[in-house]
Amino acid sequence: MMKKIIAFDADDTLWHNEPYFDEAQARFCALFQDLASSQQILGMILNHQVKNLPLYGFGIKAFTLSMIETALELTQNTINGSGIEKIIAIGKDLIEKPVELLPNVEEVLQKLHGKYKLVVATKGDLKDQHRKLHDSKLGPFFHHIEVLSDKTELDYTKMLGRLDCPAENFVMIGNSLKSDVLPILNIGGIGIHIPYHTTWEYEKIDFEIQHENFTALTDIKEVLDIL
Numbered sequence: 001m002m003k004k005i006i007a008f009d010a011d012d013t014l015w016h017n018e019p020y021f022d023e024a025q026a027r028f029c030a031l032f033q034d035l036a037s038s039q040q041i042l043g044m045i046l047n048h049q050v051k052n053l054p055l056y057g058f059g060i061k062a063f064t065l066s067m068i069e070t071a072l073e074l075t076q077n078t079i080n081g082s083g084i085e086k087i088i089a090i091g092k093d094l095i096e097k098p099v100e101l102l103p104n105v106e107e108v109l110q111k112l113h114g115k116y117k118l119v120v121a122t123k124g125d126l127k128d129q130h131r132k133l134h135d136s137k138l139g140p141f142f143h144h145i146e147v148l149s150d151k152t153e154l155d156y157t158k159m160l161g162r163l164d165c166p167a168e169n170f171v172m173i174g175n176s177l178k179s180d181v182l183p184i185l186n187i188g189g190i191g192i193h194i195p196y197h198t199t200w201e202y203e204k205i206d207f208e209i210q211h212e213n214f215t216a217l218t219d220i221k222e223v224l225d226i227l
Helices: 018-031 036-057 059-076 083-097 105-112 127-137 153-163 177-186 221-226
Strands: 006-008 115-123 145-150 170-174 190-193 214-216
Touching: 018 059, 018 083, 083 177, 105 115, 105 221, 115 153, 115 214, 127 145, 145 153, 145 170, 153 177, 170 177, 177 190
Parallel strands: 006 115, 006 170, 115 145, 170 190, 190 214
Antiparallel strands: none
C-alpha cells in the first residue's frame, strides 16, 4: 500500500488568518458607522461575498471587491473616489499582514516529513497563498501545493487524481468542517478537524459529524498520536 498523503489546510490551520479579516471588517464598519450598525454592515458584506463566490472565488481580492459593493449599497452609489481608496487600502493592508505560525505546526511537520507525502490544500488567491507559504518558511516540508478555487467533493476528487492517490489513502487536516472535512468524508477519505478560535460565518455548519473516518482534535500536535 502506498504511503498516505496528508494534506493540510493553510489559513487558520498552519497560520493565523481570520483575525486579520475581522480587523479589516471592523475598519470598514467604522467608515460607515453613521449609515448602519456593525451587525448590519457585516451581514451585507457576507451577502455580497457569498453572491460573488461563483465569480470571484475566495481570498483578499474577492473580499475587497465585496467591501466596495457593500459601500456602494450603503451609500446608494454616492461614495466618492476617496472613500473607495480607503477600502482598497484596507485590502492592501490585508495582503501585507505578516505570517504568524500557529503553535506546534513546525514541530508536527518536521516529524511527519519523510514518513508521508505532505500537501497544502487551501483556498484563496493563488499569489497571496504562495506568498504566505514562502514567508512561513514551511515550503520545504511539502511535496505538493494546491490552491483550489473551492473545496467541493469534485475539487478534491480532481486533486486526488493529480496526486494519483485513492481517497482511502488521503488524510485532510483543517479548521473548517464544511470545507476541510465533510467533502473528504463523502468521497471516502479521512478528515481531521482542528478548530480555530474564530470561524468565518460561511464556513460554519449547524450539525454534528458522526463518521468512522472523522476525528476531532484540539491541537495540531495530537495528529502525531493518531497517525
